[in-house]
Amino acid sequence: MPALVRNLILTVLAIALAASSASQTYSQQSPGIGPQKGWLILHGGGVNLKHDFEHFHRFVDLAGGRNASIVVILTPVDLDVLTNDFLTKWKQWWKSEFGLTDVTFMDTRDRKEAETEAFVAPLHKATGVYILGGHLSNLLEVYHGTRTEREIKAVVERGGVLAGSSARSDDSGLSAAEPD
Numbered sequence: 001m002p003a004l005v006r007n008l009i010l011t012v013l014a015i016a017l018a019a020s021s022a023s024q025t026y027s028q029q030s031p032g033i034g035p036q037k038g039w040l041i042l043h044g045g046g047v048n049l050k051h052d053f054e055h056f057h058r059f060v061d062l063a064g065g066r067n068a069s070i071v072v073i074l075t076p077v078d079l080d081v082l083t084n085d086f087l088t089k090w091k092q093w094w095k096s097e098f099g100l101t102d103v104t105f106m107d108t109r110d111r112k113e114a115e116t117e118a119f120v121a122p123l124h125k126a127t128g129v130y131i132l133g134g135h136l137s138n139l140l141e142v143y144h145g146t147r148t149e150r151e152i153k154a155v156v157e158r159g160g161v162l163a164g165s166s167a168r169s170d171d172s173g174l175s176a177a178e179p180d
Contacts, residue, residue, distance in 0.1 A: 063128030
């Protein structure tokens with residue numbers, strides 16, 4: 001199985017597990033899948049921001065539109081991609097495309113930090129969490145079973161949105177998703 005397909009499957013499973021376990025009960029009367037409250041948006045990756053905004057627009061709309069409080073999880077992305085220039089452009093893109101002013105980037109490579117109140121604080125007010133694609137192993141090694149994972153689930157339990165794009169395996173990092 002090609003690495004890209006394998007990583008896509010693992011990412012979808014990781015996000016689906018996070019969202020499905022966010023709610024302890026499911027409606028017995030409705031044949032739906034997913035959390036009782038909140039939303040889950042999975043995107044297959046390969047984002048071309050010049051042409052493919054639909055899932056981002058849906059994410060922002062469900063999270064509260066211009067009043068949304070968005071947390072973007074950067075941890076799957078290679079550290080060499082996360083330059084100040086990249087982060088500045090990415091934050092400006094959220095503002096120019098959606099009118100958002102409350103966008104917080106979260107990134108750690110340290111499980112101990114992922115357990116701290118200071119790190120998870122932006123998630124307390126978040127109405128949407130977007131997990132960028134990249135290396136799924138980074139995401140799982142740092143957050144699985146931590147306070148951060150529980151707080152992301154809590155966003156969905158409050159009726160928020162959890163979204164993400166596939167973990168990419170090529171060497172381009174986020175070059176295809178980098179705003180122009």
